[in-house]
Amino acid sequence: MSFASIDFIIFFIVIILGILIIQKFFSNRVKEIFLLLASYFFYGYWDWRFCFLLLFVTVSSYFTAKYKDKKCFYIIGIIIPLVVLGFFKYFNFFLDNVSIIIGHNLGTLNIILPIGISFYTFQALSYVIDVKRGTIEEEKDFVKLALYLSFFPQLVAGPIVRASDFLPQLKEDRKLNAQNFKYGIQLMAFGFFKKIVLADHISIFVDTVFRVPVAFSGYTILLAVLSYSIQIYFDFSGYSDIAIGCAKCLGYDFNKNFNLPFISKNTSEFWRRWHISLGTWIKDYVFYPLLKSNFIQSLNKKCKAIFGKKVGKKIPLYLSMFITWSLVGLWHGSAYTFIVGSGILQFLWIFLEENLEPLAKFITNKLKINRDSVIFKIYQMIRTYLLFSFAMIFFRASSFSNALQVIKGIFTFQKGIKWSFAWSFISMILLLIFTIGAVIKSKKNNEKEIEGYYPIVNLDTVWGLTIFLVVLGLIFGLAFTGEQPFVYFQF
Amino acid sequence: MKKIVVKNGLLRFILSSIIAFIILTLFCVFYYNVPPQNKPLDGTTDYKWKSNTFYSRATEGFALGKTNNDGYVNDYDFNDKTDIDVLIVGSSQMEALEVNMNETTSSLLNKKLKNQNVYNIGISGHYFLNCVSNLESAIKKYNPKKYLIIETSSLTFDDESLIKTINNELEEIPFKANGILGILQQNQFIRLAYKQLRSFIDKKSINDEEDILNINNSSNYNAELLNKLFIKIRNISSKTNIIILYHPSTTIADNGKLILSSESENVEEFKKLCNQNGIDFLDMSDRFKQEYENNYLLPYGFSNTTIGTGHLNKYGHQMIADELFKIIERGK
Structure with a gap:
C-alpha cells in the first residue's frame, strides 16, 4: 500500500480510530499486537507472500540475538538477512555477471523483488550486531521486535530506524494524543x-x-x-x-x-x-x-x-x-x-x-x-x-x-x-x-x-x-x- | 496578524474551513476555472458553456479567456445579424481552453482571413460523430456562407455509431449541470476537487473534460457507411464548402522520430471518400512532421504537463490555422 493512495488514507484513519479505542479500553499490549497486525496487513497489501519473508527475517533475528554468545548463532544472524537480501535483490545481477565472465548465458530467475527488503534487512542486521556489541539488550518480547522490524511507517522506504532508538519507545507509555x-x-x-x-x-x-x-x-x-x-x-x-x-x-x-x-x-x-x-x-x-x-x-x-x-x-x-x-x-x-x-x-x-x-x-x-x-x-x-x-x-x-x-x-x-x-x-x-x-x-x-x-x-x-x-x-x-x-x- | 482565539474547537474548525474554502476558491479562479455548462435550446451542440463567463486553465497549459454571449470561445459575440463565413465544429481541440484566446485556430484564422468571419463552436467531448449529429441545427443557426470545417483527431469509427449518426440516433453527451451537480459545479474548487478525486480513484491521469487523445493502433471504418455519412453531411451543408480537418495524434519513438497516428490509419481511402463527396480533406500529418523535423516543434502538449500528447498547443493551432488558410485561399 503506497502512502500516496486513497487506500492508505482509509487504512490510516482505521488505525487512528483503532488506537483511540484500544487506548481507552485495552492495555498497551493490545496496541502493540494491533500495530503489528496492521503493519503486516500494510505490507501484505502488495503481496501477502512478502509477509512470510519478513516474518522469517524477524524470527531469525530474534533467536540469533537470543543466543548471541554463541558465535555460530551470531554468524547465522548476520548471514540470514544478507542471504535474503542477496537472493531477492542481487541473484539475477550475479547470474548476469557470471554469464558474461564465462561467456555462456545462464539465464535469470523470475524473482519478484519484495518492496522495502533493503530497509528491514538492514534493521535486522543492525539489531543483531548491536546486541552482540552490547550496545543494546536483546529484546525478549517477540512482538516488540517484530513490531520494530515491521512498523508500517518506515517499513518499505525507511528511514532505517535503529533498534536502540525504537525499542525503548515501545517500553514507554507512548500515546496517540492531540499534541502528537x-x-x-x-x-x-x-x-x-x-x-x-x-x-x-x-x-x-x-x-x-x-x-x-x-x-x-x-x-x-x-x-x-x-x-x-x-x-x-x-x-x-x-x-x-x-x-x-x-x-x-x-x-x-x-x-x-x-x-x-x-x-x-x-x-x-x-x-x-x-x-x-x-x-x-x-x-x-x-x-x-x-x-x-x-x-x-x-x-x-x-x-x-x-x-x-x-x-x-x-x-x-x-x-x-x-x-x-x-x-x-x-x-x-x-x-x-x-x-x-x-x-x-x-x-x-x-x-x-x-x-x-x-x-x-x-x-x-x-x-x-x-x-x-x-x-x-x-x-x-x-x-x-x-x-x-x-x-x-x-x-x-x-x-x-x-x-x-x-x-x-x-x-x-x-x-x-x-x-x-x-x-x-x-x-x-x-x-x-x-x-x-x-x-x-x-x-x-x-x-x-x-x-x-x-x-x-x-x-x-x-x-x-x-x-x-x-x-x-x-x-x-x-x-x-x-x-x-x-x-x-x-x- | 492579529491572533483570533476561538475556544470552541468545533466552531474554530468551521470558521477555519469557511475561510480556507474561500481562499481555495479564489485560487481556483486563476488555476482551474471552467465555466458552468448550459443546455442549448437550439441543439447546435449537446451542451455549451455559460455565456460571457471568464475562464482560466493552468492544469494543462496556461490560459485565460472569456466565453462569448453565445457560450462558445470566440473573439466576438454572435447575434442574428452576424454573417458567418467559416464555421468550425469540433471537440475540445477546437474549443482550445488550454491556449489563450488569441492563439486558437479560429482566432488566428479570423486574423488571416480579413473581412471574413470565422466562428467556432468547438466544445469538449464533441467528436466527429457528435458534431455530425448536431450539424443540421448548427448550419441552420449559423448559416456559414463559405466554409464548414469539421475537426477530428481519429479516423476510426465503429459501425454502430456510424449507423446511429446516419439515422440521427446518436446518444447525446450526458449533461452534467442539472440538480446538485449543477449547483456544485458553480464553485471551481469543488469542481477541481471532484476531478482530482475521480482521477485518484481511477489512478490514472484524466485530462480536462475527458478529452485525452489516444494513439490508434489500427484504423477501422466501414467505407460504405462512411460514404453514407458523407452524403448526409453534404446534404446538410449543400451550399458551403466542407473541410474535414484531421490532426493525428503524435508520440516520440525511442529513436527520437515522431510517430503519427495517421501512419496506422487508412488515410488515403478516407481522403478518397471525402473527395468523391466533394469534401476537402486536410491531413495535418506532413505539416506536423515537417515542423518537428525542421523546428523541433510539437503540436500537442504544454510546459506544465506532457509534450507530444494531450491538447493542441499554440504551435498546433498555428499550424492548423496556416493550413486551413491555404485551402481557403486556394478555393477563392
Missing part, C-alpha cells in the same frame, strides 16, 4: 506536498527526457538532469516526512532523514544531510568495521612502510571508502549504473574535493577571494549540487548508453525539442524559499549549522488551522493523480 497528532499530521501534509505535488509532476518531465534524450535540446536535457536531483529529494524526503509524521501521530519518534542537503558545500557534507539513516548505518556497520579490519590494518602498515606515513595512511583509508561507496551504490540497486551513480562517483567527488582542496586554497588566495564570503559559499553549494546531479544521470539512466546519450546531449548543445518544464522551476523556487527560510532561522537562533525545519503552525488558532486546511486543499488540488510510485520503493 497535530504535529504528525502536519509533517505528513508536508511530505505529501513534496511527493505528490512536486516530485510526481517533475517525474513526468524527467521520465520523458530520459526515455528519449536524442529528441531533446541540450538545454532541456540539462534541465531534466537538474530537475531529477530535486525530484528524488522531494520524493524520498517527502516519503520520510510522511513516515516520521505518521509515527509521530501514533506517538513514536523517528530521527530526521534529510537535512537540507542542497546547502552542502561539499559532497561529504551532502551525504551527512542526505538519507542520514543510511549514511550513519553504513558508517557504523560497514565503514568503521572495515577500517578496523585486519586486512586494512595490515595494508596500512605496509603502505606506510612503502610510501611514507603521510601518503601511506591515505591508501587504506581511500580503499575502505571506495569499498563502502561501492556498497552504497549496490544497496541502491543491482545494476552498474547504481554502483557508479550513487557509489563510485560519490567517492570520486569526495576524493577530489579533499585532495584538490590545497590547490583550491592556493588559487583563491592568489585571486584574493574571500572563502568565508556568502558568494563563495553559494558557489560551493552550486558546485556540490552540480556534481551530485551529474552522478544522478547514471542513477536515473536505464543503461550506460542511455547515460552517455544524456551527457552527450548536454555537452554538444544538442538541437531538439525545447521544453521549459514549469514544475521544475516552481520546485526550485520553493526549495530556494525554504532554504533561505532555514538560513534566516538558523542565524536568528545562533545555530552552528544550518538546520532544516518543518513549517508547523498552531492548529489551536483560527489562522493556524486555516493555513493548514488551505495547504491540504492545495495538496489535493495540485496533486499529480497518475500512477507514480515512490522512487525508493525499488530499493
Whole structure:
C-alpha cells in the first residue's frame, strides 16, 4: 500500500480510530499486537507472500540475538538477512555477471523483488550486531521486535530506524494524543506536498527526457538532469516526512532523514544531510568495521612502510571508502549504473574535493577571494549540487548508453525539442524559499549549522488551522493523480 | 496578524474551513476555472458553456479567456445579424481552453482571413460523430456562407455509431449541470476537487473534460457507411464548402522520430471518400512532421504537463490555422 493512495488514507484513519479505542479500553499490549497486525496487513497489501519473508527475517533475528554468545548463532544472524537480501535483490545481477565472465548465458530467475527488503534487512542486521556489541539488550518480547522490524511507517522506504532508538519507545507509555497528532499530521501534509505535488509532476518531465534524450535540446536535457536531483529529494524526503509524521501521530519518534542537503558545500557534507539513516548505518556497520579490519590494518602498515606515513595512511583509508561507496551504490540497486551513480562517483567527488582542496586554497588566495564570503559559499553549494546531479544521470539512466546519450546531449548543445518544464522551476523556487527560510532561522537562533525545519503552525488558532486546511486543499488540488510510485520503493 | 482565539474547537474548525474554502476558491479562479455548462435550446451542440463567463486553465497549459454571449470561445459575440463565413465544429481541440484566446485556430484564422468571419463552436467531448449529429441545427443557426470545417483527431469509427449518426440516433453527451451537480459545479474548487478525486480513484491521469487523445493502433471504418455519412453531411451543408480537418495524434519513438497516428490509419481511402463527396480533406500529418523535423516543434502538449500528447498547443493551432488558410485561399 503506497502512502500516496486513497487506500492508505482509509487504512490510516482505521488505525487512528483503532488506537483511540484500544487506548481507552485495552492495555498497551493490545496496541502493540494491533500495530503489528496492521503493519503486516500494510505490507501484505502488495503481496501477502512478502509477509512470510519478513516474518522469517524477524524470527531469525530474534533467536540469533537470543543466543548471541554463541558465535555460530551470531554468524547465522548476520548471514540470514544478507542471504535474503542477496537472493531477492542481487541473484539475477550475479547470474548476469557470471554469464558474461564465462561467456555462456545462464539465464535469470523470475524473482519478484519484495518492496522495502533493503530497509528491514538492514534493521535486522543492525539489531543483531548491536546486541552482540552490547550496545543494546536483546529484546525478549517477540512482538516488540517484530513490531520494530515491521512498523508500517518506515517499513518499505525507511528511514532505517535503529533498534536502540525504537525499542525503548515501545517500553514507554507512548500515546496517540492531540499534541502528537497535530504535529504528525502536519509533517505528513508536508511530505505529501513534496511527493505528490512536486516530485510526481517533475517525474513526468524527467521520465520523458530520459526515455528519449536524442529528441531533446541540450538545454532541456540539462534541465531534466537538474530537475531529477530535486525530484528524488522531494520524493524520498517527502516519503520520510510522511513516515516520521505518521509515527509521530501514533506517538513514536523517528530521527530526521534529510537535512537540507542542497546547502552542502561539499559532497561529504551532502551525504551527512542526505538519507542520514543510511549514511550513519553504513558508517557504523560497514565503514568503521572495515577500517578496523585486519586486512586494512595490515595494508596500512605496509603502505606506510612503502610510501611514507603521510601518503601511506591515505591508501587504506581511500580503499575502505571506495569499498563502502561501492556498497552504497549496490544497496541502491543491482545494476552498474547504481554502483557508479550513487557509489563510485560519490567517492570520486569526495576524493577530489579533499585532495584538490590545497590547490583550491592556493588559487583563491592568489585571486584574493574571500572563502568565508556568502558568494563563495553559494558557489560551493552550486558546485556540490552540480556534481551530485551529474552522478544522478547514471542513477536515473536505464543503461550506460542511455547515460552517455544524456551527457552527450548536454555537452554538444544538442538541437531538439525545447521544453521549459514549469514544475521544475516552481520546485526550485520553493526549495530556494525554504532554504533561505532555514538560513534566516538558523542565524536568528545562533545555530552552528544550518538546520532544516518543518513549517508547523498552531492548529489551536483560527489562522493556524486555516493555513493548514488551505495547504491540504492545495495538496489535493495540485496533486499529480497518475500512477507514480515512490522512487525508493525499488530499493 | 492579529491572533483570533476561538475556544470552541468545533466552531474554530468551521470558521477555519469557511475561510480556507474561500481562499481555495479564489485560487481556483486563476488555476482551474471552467465555466458552468448550459443546455442549448437550439441543439447546435449537446451542451455549451455559460455565456460571457471568464475562464482560466493552468492544469494543462496556461490560459485565460472569456466565453462569448453565445457560450462558445470566440473573439466576438454572435447575434442574428452576424454573417458567418467559416464555421468550425469540433471537440475540445477546437474549443482550445488550454491556449489563450488569441492563439486558437479560429482566432488566428479570423486574423488571416480579413473581412471574413470565422466562428467556432468547438466544445469538449464533441467528436466527429457528435458534431455530425448536431450539424443540421448548427448550419441552420449559423448559416456559414463559405466554409464548414469539421475537426477530428481519429479516423476510426465503429459501425454502430456510424449507423446511429446516419439515422440521427446518436446518444447525446450526458449533461452534467442539472440538480446538485449543477449547483456544485458553480464553485471551481469543488469542481477541481471532484476531478482530482475521480482521477485518484481511477489512478490514472484524466485530462480536462475527458478529452485525452489516444494513439490508434489500427484504423477501422466501414467505407460504405462512411460514404453514407458523407452524403448526409453534404446534404446538410449543400451550399458551403466542407473541410474535414484531421490532426493525428503524435508520440516520440525511442529513436527520437515522431510517430503519427495517421501512419496506422487508412488515410488515403478516407481522403478518397471525402473527395468523391466533394469534401476537402486536410491531413495535418506532413505539416506536423515537417515542423518537428525542421523546428523541433510539437503540436500537442504544454510546459506544465506532457509534450507530444494531450491538447493542441499554440504551435498546433498555428499550424492548423496556416493550413486551413491555404485551402481557403486556394478555393477563392
